[in-house]
Amino acid sequence: MNLEKLNEIAQAARRKRAGLKNKVCVCAGAGCLSSGALEVLDATQKAVREAGLEKDVQVVPVGCMGACNQGPLVKMEAEDTVYQKVAAGRAGQIVEKHLRNRSLVDDLLLFSDSGAKEKASRELPFYKRQVKVVLENCGEINPEEIEDYIAHDGYRALEKVLTSMSREEVIGELKESGLRGRGGAGFPAGLKWEMVYKYVSDEKYVICNGDEGDPGAFMDRSVLEGDPHRILEGMAIAGYAVGANKGYAYVRGEYPLAIKRLEIAIKQAKKLGLLGQRIFETDFNFDVEVRIGAGAFVCGEETALIASIEGKRGVPRPRPPYPAESGLRGKPTLINNVETFANIAPVLRRGADWFKSIGTPKSPGTKVFALAGKIANTGLIEVPMGMTLREILFDIGGGIPGGKRFKAAQTGGPSGGCIPEQHLDVRVDYESLVGLGSIMGSGGLIVMDESSCMVDVARYFTEFCMDESCGKCIPCRVGTTQLHHLLSKICNGQGTMQDLELLEELAPYVKEASLCGLGQNAPNPLISTLRYFRDEYLAHIVDKKCPAGVCKTASLTGVR
């Protein structure tokens, strides 16, 4: 493989596209698949054949288009028109009306149920404010065809890096870009790469963290399913920069489609010589193997994940030494999140200055969020860092359905916190969310309205951490159990002011004494709900009432 051949493949794929009058993209992301996208794909292909249009129109499955709530989605590429809630039975009509008669199927237009009439989806408020870097190909290309990825500048960054940049230059560019790890903590990616690069060892590893254990988050899944080659390209560039020849992609077992697409992608890349020996006719060799998680939240923590790849129980160990020094099999190991790797190729292809032009000075680039909960447009979005929470939730997310009132947005999952209404104008970046007692987390953004009880929310997350505690260290194992016990008591209407005091005394101990991030962050939901919704705690304890009507126990009055 060399640049010429890469160009040839890209051109051939583009010629094929140019010879067509239209391309019909049927969303085959997980959300749309579960609402029947495969039947829609079949029906559309059949309708195109029957209309005699198969020479002019190609029908392809693509990755997540974002508006998961409205699925199955079908996009007409030439006009950028997206149809929603397409039942297989209506495929014929779309082909007839849109492709043959060049008119719109009005009642199926995306968001038409809320009055939208835009022909081009990019004009819709949902898409207009988004900036796509990580998701640039998602919903555009067929994730099971490497040629499609190559036609969209795929593997160009890898070619550029291997043939014209030194390892130091790659790391320098990444440091310059200011890209921060998207797995939650926001550690600068360039610094981490440099650390691994500096350790001398006969063997090093690159690991992609696709465990995505935060319940309510599906960003990494969508990237893996919609654009798997992007991850492989990012990992290969990382391998070159830090001096590793072997990569592992650790994907949670709950994501069979992501695993399948990644495995297909690896096979295709190997066949074209984009993975394997002497990539781009250089001395660089790199291979990627998929490892399937087996359902344990703590395995998202890097040292636990490494233990799991080694075939052991996924229990964390104290750091230092960090994986950069001693990771998989005791060797220097670079571990980054899926979305971090997804940013690598664009950064190196288009340069650090371009990347810095997006987002804020301290948090450059974009962030992918999974919008869920009590919000009109649930789905997957990508926005520049620094956009306000209000813009994200109301302009893009479409606000709270059913005329209900916004109560809080939850970020960072069981390690994060809640952001109440008075802080809706916060600019979303790493520092400002920490300032509000939450964290950026990996990108799960869950909206709660007045029907959620914040004490019960705290109880819910604490229960999650209690169940998922690996049991190795006592502050986490026993601490989360005690916190949960106290919270349950309050939810049940049996809590006392003394219990509240005890909660507040215990929380910092659990934070400070736990071995890994799971325990260290487990009290966060509790602390943050106490900070903003203390009145709800008091209502449960003093008035024996659950204001939201969620906690339904005999000793509580005022229950609906």
Added chain:
Amino acid sequence: MSFTFQHAAQFTEVQASDPRIAKIGAAIRQYQRRQDSLIQILHLAQEIFGYLPVNVLRYIGRELKIPPSRVYGVVTFYHFFSLKPKAEHSVVVCTGTACYVKGAQSILDHLERKFGIRPGMVTPDNKVGLEQARCLGACGLAPAVVIDDKVVAKATPEEISAMIQNKVGAAS
């Protein structure tokens, strides 16, 4: 994990001639008997048998030269692995955050009232097993329930209980 005599068959040695065992053996050789392939092999075994019988675990341990205690330790650490045969039909209710906010608990409450089952339990006739999941990644469609590998989006308690009723009725 307690075993009754009903599980006694699991304690007889596996037969190398059993094609299912042969398949596992082949995979072990493909991984060059590397001990760090244990979890991959367990995934395969569970796919083949539907759960992890004790004699199969012993076989895997022997082949990889890993003591049974460690194999057992790994199997019980991960939620994915099961030491018990699965019920005929599986119902998985997602209790991840998005589904929790959208009312997954009311589905679980309803099923408990109607069928007397809580997550981790099976109906007395062994037809339907109920599990809960920590986010299926279908949060945009919350609350999500998976019935025999099919995702039911925006599920309601009544809908799910009717579907279960159907399974119980159809199978008996």
